[in-house]
Amino acid sequence: MKSAPLHWRVELRHVTKTFYRGRQALTVLGPLDLRVADREFVGLVGPSGCGKSTLLNVIAGIEQPTSGEVWLDGEPAPERLGRVAYMHQRDLLLPWRTVLDNAILPLELRGIPRREAAARALPWLERFGLAEFTHAYPAQLSGGMRQRVAFLRTLLADRPLLLLDEPFGALDALTRASLQEWLLTLWEELDRTVILVTHDVEEALLLSDRVLVLSPRPGRIVREIVVDLPRPRPYEIVTDPRFVRLKAEVLAELRARSTMEVQFDGT
Amino acid sequence: MARDRLLTRDRIVPLLILVSVMLGWELATRVFQIPRWVLPPPSAVVQALIRDQRLLLRHLTVTLEEVGLGLTFSVLLAIVLAIGIVSSRLVERSVYPLVVASQAVPIVALAPILLIWFGYGLTPKVIVVVLVCFFPIAVNLVDGLRGVDPEFVDLVRSFGGTSWQTLRVVRIPGALPAFFSGLRVAAAVSVIGALIGEWVGSSAGLGYLMIRAASQFHTDRVFAAVLVSAVVSIGLFWIVGVVERIALPWRRSARTET
Numbered sequence: 001m002k003s004a005p006l007h008w009r010v011e012l013r014h015v016t017k018t019f020y021r022g023r024q025a026l027t028v029l030g031p032l033d034l035r036v037a038d039r040e041f042v043g044l045v046g047p048s049g050c051g052k053s054t055l056l057n058v059i060a061g062i063e064q065p066t067s068g069e070v071w072l073d074g075e076p077a078p079e080r081l082g083r084v085a086y087m088h089q090r091d092l093l094l095p096w097r098t099v100l101d102n103a104i105l106p107l108e109l110r111g112i113p114r115r116e117a118a119a120r121a122l123p124w125l126e127r128f129g130l131a132e133f134t135h136a137y138p139a140q141l142s143g144g145m146r147q148r149v150a151f152l153r154t155l156l157a158d159r160p161l162l163l164l165d166e167p168f169g170a171l172d173a174l175t176r177a178s179l180q181e182w183l184l185t186l187w188e189e190l191d192r193t194v195i196l197v198t199h200d201v202e203e204a205l206l207l208s209d210r211v212l213v214l215s216p217r218p219g220r221i222v223r224e225i226v227v228d229l230p231r232p233r234p235y236e237i238v239t240d241p242r243f244v245r246l247k248a249e250v251l252a253e254l255r256a257r258s259t260m261e262v263q264f265d266g267t
Numbered sequence: 268m269a270r271d272r273l274l275t276r277d278r279i280v281p282l283l284i285l286v287s288v289m290l291g292w293e294l295a296t297r298v299f300q301i302p303r304w305v306l307p308p309p310s311a312v313v314q315a316l317i318r319d320q321r322l323l324l325r326h327l328t329v330t331l332e333e334v335g336l337g338l339t340f341s342v343l344l345a346i347v348l349a350i351g352i353v354s355s356r357l358v359e360r361s362v363y364p365l366v367v368a369s370q371a372v373p374i375v376a377l378a379p380i381l382l383i384w385f386g387y388g389l390t391p392k393v394i395v396v397v398l399v400c401f402f403p404i405a406v407n408l409v410d411g412l413r414g415v416d417p418e419f420v421d422l423v424r425s426f427g428g429t430s431w432q433t434l435r436v437v438r439i440p441g442a443l444p445a446f447f448s449g450l451r452v453a454a455a456v457s458v459i460g461a462l463i464g465e466w467v468g469s470s471a472g473l474g475y476l477m478i479r480a481a482s483q484f485h486t487d488r489v490f491a492a493v494l495v496s497a498v499v500s501i502g503l504f505w506i507v508g509v510v511e512r513i514a515l516p517w518r519r520s521a522r523t524e525t
Contacts, residue, residue: 060425082427092422096440096517105436106426137517157426 007074009161009193010036010059015068016218017054027218028054031068034212034221038160041187041194043204043227045250046214047257052197053089055219056163059195060086072161085157089166091150093138099149100125100134106157117156124152144175151183155190164196168203180206181235188232201250202238205229211246213253223253307487312494315487322476323495329472331499333389333461337396338503341453344397345404352405353412353438363409370402374460378467392464392472399460400453404446411445412438444518447511454503458496 016030028051036042046052057063059070061080069076072083085106093102100118101108103125107117125131128148138146147167154162167183168176180203187194187207198204204211205227213223225246229237237243289309295301296308303311316323348366351358374395381391419437428436465474473492480488512519 057421062421062425081424084425086422086425088418088422090418092416092418094419094437094440096443096515105423109423109426109428109432109436139517 007038008035008071009038009040009073010034010195011071011074012059012065013069013071015058015065015070017051017058017063018066027066029058029219030065032220036161036193036195039191039193040210041196041208043208043211044195044197044214045199045201045204045211045254046219047216047254048199050214050216051219052214053165056086056165056195056197059161060084060163062086083159084161084163085154085159086163087150087154087165087167089169091138091143091146091170093146093149093153095138098135098137099130099141102138102149103152103156105153121152121156124155128152142175143171144179147171147179148182155192160191160193162192162194164194166198166200167196169198169200176200176203177235183207184233184235201247201254205243205246205250206233206235206238211250213250213257215257222257223250225250304484304486307490311487312490315485315491316494319488319491323473323491326471326473326476326492327495327499330458330461330465330474330496333392333396333464333472334457334499334503336389336393337460338400338450338453338457340393340397341400341404341457342450344401345408345449348401348405349408349412349442350434352409354434366402366405369398372398374398374463375467378464381464382468387468387470391467392461392469395464396457396460399463400457403452403456404449407445407449407452408442411442414445415441443515444511447507447515451504451507451511454507455500457503458500462496 012032012034014031014033016027016032018025018027020026030051032055044052044055054063058065059080061070061077061082061084064078069078070080071077072080077083094105097105100121103121104112104114104117107120108114122131122134125134128151130145130148130152133141133145138149141149147170151167154164168179171179184207194207196204196207201211208227211225211227212221213225214220215222227246229240229242229246293308293310296306307315348362352363352366353359377398378391378395381394385391385394415438419441420433423433423437461472462474462477465472466478469475473496477489477492480486480492
């Protein structure tokens with residue numbers, strides 16, 4: 001991790017989330033404490049159903065924590081909608097909008113004139129290899145291209161904090177690898193803080209400065225692994241012995257947790 | 268590929284069926300010597316169509332005006348109702364049952380009352396058209412507005428969008444396909460609404476023409492008027508389809524992709 005920051009970009013203080021369905025209460029999250037520094041890339045891995053997506057929903061402000069507080073930039077932030085850029089696992093491109101109009105959606109919602117928004121988006125579309133699809137509809141794009149448009153939309157929201165919820169989870173292995181590599185190179189020049197949720201341990205280690213392992217429901221941070229691999233990282237680093245060692249460490253932690261879950265279910 | 272050739276099986280078979288029905292009808296009226304005032308042969312209907320074209324055209328204009336106004340008001344009413352129903356639980360509870368109940372009112376019973384209230388003019392016919400047409404549009408629109416993927420809504424919220432922006436950016440465009448489905452149904456039944464309105468009391472319109480011709484045993488003219496109204500229904504249905512394709516280019520592109 002970099003030198004101690006003046007304030008944390010995000011801070012979760014003893015956050016829990018409980019859903020109520022009739023009389024039944026289901027605690028899916030916490031208590032959980034998390035601090036992410038400015039320009040840090042944090043990966044969250046955990047078994048499915050550990051509340052990873054709920055955690056991001058809480059940080060984004062789509063849902064409020066049942067108890068605890070979320071702080072942004074060193075201050076309590078009870079209202080967070082619009083302050084954080086959130087990318088879902090599903091690309092969620094609006095089918096009736098062209099690639100350009102999908103990408104500039106967050107700018108449009110902030111009242112920026114279309115012409116200006118488009119001028120901002122066009123160079124990015126070029127960089128993302130989407131220039132010739134500027135006026136295409138999402139249905140005409142491949143899964144990988146749709147995901148790039150969704151990522152561009154998240155970037156254009158122009159927020160210092162990006163939440164990525166399994167951004168490549170729905171793609172085939174080959175496309176996923178190429179997009180991970182692409183994000184890795186892109187990342188080096190973006191001044192953003194990222195929280196990445198994934199079930200792909202390799203993806204988390206490849207991209208993150210720090211990987212946090214979550215427990216099965218209710219999700220809690222059970223292990224922190226600092227990824228002290230140098231940047232810029234080439235994709236080939238996945239075969240580096242240090243990388244392999246870290247991967248084994250995370251996997252062992254995950255496996256220990258999931259067998260525990262099975263044992264609990266058995267009794 | 269079917270678009271290239273004019274005569275494909277898709278076109279020939281329906282055409283053949285139509286032609287054979289017409290021929291059978293024509294033959295039957297001749298063989299069994301059915302009087303023209305009971306069942307005119309297709310040839311007589313075509314003759315009436317040509318002979319009475321000015322008369323038909325004059326009454327058609329009246330009916331078209333009623334249909335056009337009725338459909339326009341139906342769309343406006345349906346939009347107001349649907350947005351109200353979707354955005355307020357109170358409106359939904361109090362208005363939706365009334366909307367459904369309005370469809371249980373027998374138009375044939377209502378039309379004479381409208382006549383008493385509004386006279387022989389345009390108004391009662393337009394009201395009947397609206398009563399028949401607003402329902403399919405409103406119900407489809409409500410379903411369309413509700414059927415929008417909630418994750419789209421969360422997405423707009425996460426970017427700081429207001430609920431008005433959500434409506435404009437997500438709900439309305441997402442509901443358009445359903446809206447057009449409803450509008451197509453409405454367009455097809457709108458002519459019937461106008462005809463019923465005219466039957467009950469009027470001095471012009473295709474419905475009026477039908478009643479008058481029937482009472483004079485000009486059965487061929489009745490059939491000609493029926494034919495014209497059928498063509499109008501089909502035409503309106505088709506026009507809505509064309510507008511839909513122009514208004515929703517993204518659906519077309521999705522179709523060519525697969």
